[in-house]
Amino acid sequence: MSAHIIADDAEALAVAASLAAEFRPGASARDAGRRLPRAELDRMSASGLLAVTVPADHGGADVGARTLAEIFRLLATADASLAQIPQSHFAYVNVMRRQGTPEQREFFFAELLAGRRFGNAQSEAGTRHVQDIRTRLEPRPDGSYVLTGVKHYSTGALFADWIPVLARTGDDRLHVAYVPSDAPGLTVVDDWDGLGQRTTASGTVRLDGVPVPADRVLPHHLTFEGPQLHGALAQLLHAAIDTGIAAGALAEAAEFVRTKSRPWFESGVETAAEDPLLIQRFGELALCTKAAEALLREAARSVDAARADLSDDTAAEASVAVAAAKVQAARAAVEVSSALFEVSGTRSAADSLNLHRHWRDARTHTLHDPARWKIQHIGRFVLNGTRPPRHGLL
Known part of the structure; x- marks a missing residue:
């Protein structure tokens, strides 16, 4: 996959406005037929819009919050489902910026600049509340991990190259594991049946002993300290x-x-x-x-x-x-x-x-x-x- 690299805030806004105009005419038909917007997301990736928060020292535009908010507002005027899909993408780019090691940032920022997409596997159903995360990240003798759990409302996961998974380790600390979408033991189920945002495919992610290398795990609990x-x-x-x-x-x-x-x-x-x-x-x-x-x-x-x-x-x-x-x-x-x-x-x-x-x-x-x-x-x-x-x- 290759993608255009956006230079600055002004170009990012121009690209977002152009994509919104392109996506608007088909929004109603996509919603009515629940036609998942894979082609539109590929256009978004190729445009470079999904990499605009990559830091400048890694080759990105490093746009500010005002630009990013306006990008989402513009896209949502055209198609609220399309705008919703990359919301978690940017949230987990932000996690990588804050908690990633230099090596992790170098690898994943290059992925983003190439047009790769992050999904999310964050929320869980049937727990006491939204912060009650029960997905487990268990260590293995070689230093790697195994992920086990079930996630719901996993917007973006069906269309993602990488799925950031929120999980707890044995000490109950919160981590994010960045898992490739084709990892063994990972299943993304298209079972979203919401009355609105019909084409976000915000369904279920099942994690059945998913192997995770140590260098794909970030200490998200440090974010809140x-x-x-x-x-x-x-x-x-x-x-x-x-x-x-x-x-x-x-x-x-x-x-x-x-x-x-x-x-x-x-x-x-x-x-x-x-x-x-x-x-x-x-x-x-x-x-x-x-x-x-x-x-x-x-x-x-x-x-x-x-x-x-x-x-x-x-x-x-x-x-x-x-x-x-x-x-x-x-x-x-x-x-x-x-x-x-x-x-x-x-x-x-x-x-x-x-x-x-x-x-x-x-x-x-x-x-x-x-x-x-x-x-x-x-x-x-x-x-x-x-x-x-x-x-x-x-």
């Missing part, structure tokens, strides 16, 4: 996806009203786009979306600032800013994608139009982690100066 931006960056990308869903739904609603809707007979106007009550509602929805976009930019700025001067205080400020962006983005995505039908009228509810994909994607993606706890951490920080916890989900 000091100030960190792992959670802030991962959540920033989720916020960007929700913000993009809102913008995409708003644009499609406006196009539908301009070209297909009839005015209400009491309005006294010739076209639906002239209806003063619809104009008012579109203004409200635009404000909701623009607030999400503004908070997303501010959150990304905070992450970039903390990355340049990382401390407990800057990390906390970044996490709280990202939490605020995520809450507003989730609200905007659900409200705007639902209001699409309110402003567009009965004809917009036709199943053949598949306009409900925006709401289904929003409703599914915003369940990723509860906004109510983000509001709690925002309130604690503002009122009492309590820094948010270092658990990687904020």
